[in-house]
Amino acid sequence: MLQKATFTLSDGATLDDLVKRDSYEVALRVMSDEELYKLEMERVFAKTWLLLGHDTEIPNAGDFVVRDMGEDQVIVTRDRNNEIHVSLNVCPHRGMKVCTAEAGNAHAHRCIYHGWAFRPDGSFIGAPVEKEQMHGNLLTKDKLGLKKARVEVYGGLIFATWNIDGPSFDDYLGDMKYYLDQLFCRTDSGLELLGPPQRFILPCNWKIPGEQSGSDGFHTLTLHRSLMEGGVMGGTPESIYDNAPGMYGVDVSCEQGHSLRCLEAAQTFKMFSDISFEGKSVEERLQMLPPPGITKELIPQLFNNLSPDQVEQLATIPPQVGGLFPNILVAFIFAPRTDGGSSGALALHTYVPRGPDKVEFVNFIFAEKDAPEQVKRDMLQNSIQQTGTSGVIEQDDADTWPQIMRNARGVVSKDITLKYQALHGHERPEGWKGGGLLYPGFTKDDTQWNWWMAYYNLMAEA
Template sequence: MTMEMERTATGPILSDGTPLADLIDLERHEVSLRLLTDPEVFRLELDRLFSRVWTVLAHETEIPNAFDYVARDIGLDPVIVTRSRDGSINVVHNVCSHRGMQVCRAEAGNEKQFKCPYHGWSFNEQGRFMGSPVARENMHGEFRAKEELALKKARVQTYAGFVFATWDQEAPPLEEYLGEIKFYLDLMFDRTESGLEVLGPPQRFVIPANWKCPGEQHAGDGYHAMTLHRSINELGGSESDDSSMYGIDVSANGHGLRLIDRRKGKWKNNREAVLKAQTLPPFEKLRTIMLPPGLTPEMAEELKDKLTEDQIRVLADYPPSVGGLFPNMGTFCFEFPTPMGMAAIISWHSFVPKGPDEFEFVNWFLVEKDAPQEFKDLMRRAATLGLGTTGFVETDDADTWPMMTEASKGFMGRRGTIKYGALTGEDQPLTGYWDKGEFPGGGHLYPGFTKDDSQWNWWLRWRDFMLGEPWGPDAHH
């Protein structure tokens, strides 16, 4: 079927006459299950969402040397992430400007030039056209200058070593795109002078589900952990089924994070120490008793140089642990039990769409560069046990998302809805939570038991892009 691309006040009209905007009920806070499987919606997402958002592709420590590269994807567009001699990072479309063949077919390597296997056209690491075989025959033709035959380049910016790219030349800078969520991200990923490094190449695997299932979950769904991930709570020694459900959900620009209330004992074996720590100044609390996940006591000293007093205060009382960046990224920094003792996990996920009912899961494990080797080894073990392809967490989620996607394909399924009716509502300043005025971090704050607010905000941001107004004054930030 074809789709009528008429632009109206309600956005695109699908081929059966349904306005796309009607598939999200703003009054009842419901989303049509049809959005999880409709191929027309997926095509619109490629054109209106993934052509414009900042997408994470790699970590700069994956390409430490000049001419290192990795092959990744922005939506369905293959790209090459390369490092030039001067240290700059490039993201170029991995499609030859001659006949549309994929130029690079390896996942990673080191190359000064990429040679298309079809007709031999060559491009340098910045995508510039270098020439073609039998140069005297001028096989690149008479109609375009060599400069016009370069591989298409995306805009590139980095945060905490992660490489982001966008095709949209009008998109705001990455820092503005992250918005107020960056205050909290710094507490997880930008805490030390040396920063993070990857623990080898990311795990990559394909899940038969719509990419929006994990996308919206990582915007702030803490509630599912009480049931779906119950075994992890039991391993960690949680005192009650809902003990980790309380804290603050933060939302900004469609991004979301969960802040855990650390003023109360979370684990049975350290409750007394945690309660005693509340009498200490914030930095002393972090340095002596409540170390941020992934840091040693010696490394914690750097927090004073990297973070503001307000950030240290939030990190001591309400550290961010799990969340996601709009539209298709998951972020993690939390403690995790292993047979070798308590460890930590620092991880980023990317959910790369491959179709309306399939996505590639890209999973980076990270550690602080300056951490002792035995510390890194323990974190690798924890990450593999918890978030690896066969880990406790991912095997739970990977069972749920495909079932949601399949459910949306039936006659009744296409008429069903996903419901976001459990709303906390904002509380700024946080009544009863912060005793000295407004919470310093900013963003939309939802204190108490984790509910649906942040996920609903994710869908509102998705709607902004799909209706064609993501950067305007009326967009949901």
């Protein structure tokens, strides 16, 4: 097995004691250990690419939103040249927040403490009483800007990293780009963030929701049993485990730790169960059942923006849920409505660390920008009713994770291991066009183990 540089915690535990690569186990103590948390902030959150928002939030020059990269707060801005910048929200003068609002428009961010001012691109304008040179005599103005992160905009999604010379964004996405394009880059005008994200705090470590976002499909059957009871997913309350709706598909993943569950609608949802794609062309399939978030008017746009193979997958077995390492959940799901429609729900979450025992759940809700207004309205409602703060699916997750957290503090419990031993092994389905590590059939632990391996690899690098 690959040997890597690692670390030793003060009680002698090494990374290999925590993430047991030989037996596919992770010690529960990783969820509560404070030393480990500090290392994660350095080796994961200050190193990898992080999702901060969407460019439709800041459409005009000077628009900004304040977001978090781990526990470091940043200002995400658009400048006059239409470029997006991510700058640390820390005044280099005395450490005050330069920006005290969560969103707005400003062509200069002036610190309220002593008045040092900065442009949307983070560059230093000056300090008050210019003739007195209150920025000092030692450093020139070009050295006094806000600390800048490296930025990449993909499908309108704003990513940033402090790892200025680290892996490119394309290397970060790896083979997942083929699948993610089908969600984020499929229409002419792209996605639109429908409003500021929902935000709320959960009393648990970021990795508890994090590892679940590595495509834990299996929990759906039990934790989200109400989806079956409510008649949304196939099966009855009595036959949930026999029918196992939504468990069969193709889980796609990669060594970067990202994954997506590709699911056929007919296999998952009761209302689609009589739809047969047998012998139907891609165009016919799209007309019969457009993928989540796509309306019939938008179907021609799919062919403009995606390859024929990508459109075929989206029409047949679309990626629906999964996540990007380290802390992003993707839920682009069919969402049957009580009024009979199904326009889908498109949501991304980030799980932002707020200390070893707290995480901020940030819920971004989207629709296609070119979708009709009523569809956007329906989709907003679908996403709010299913995901996030009051979402009937994710209420149950939010109540479960803090209880795992509580266990992780027990002196005996902390050495219990999380087990990822229900493994399928990579297997390429016949005729499958996309790349990556592929796991067809019943959803198992492979993708989540890949998440932990991505974690291991970053944590092993000082």
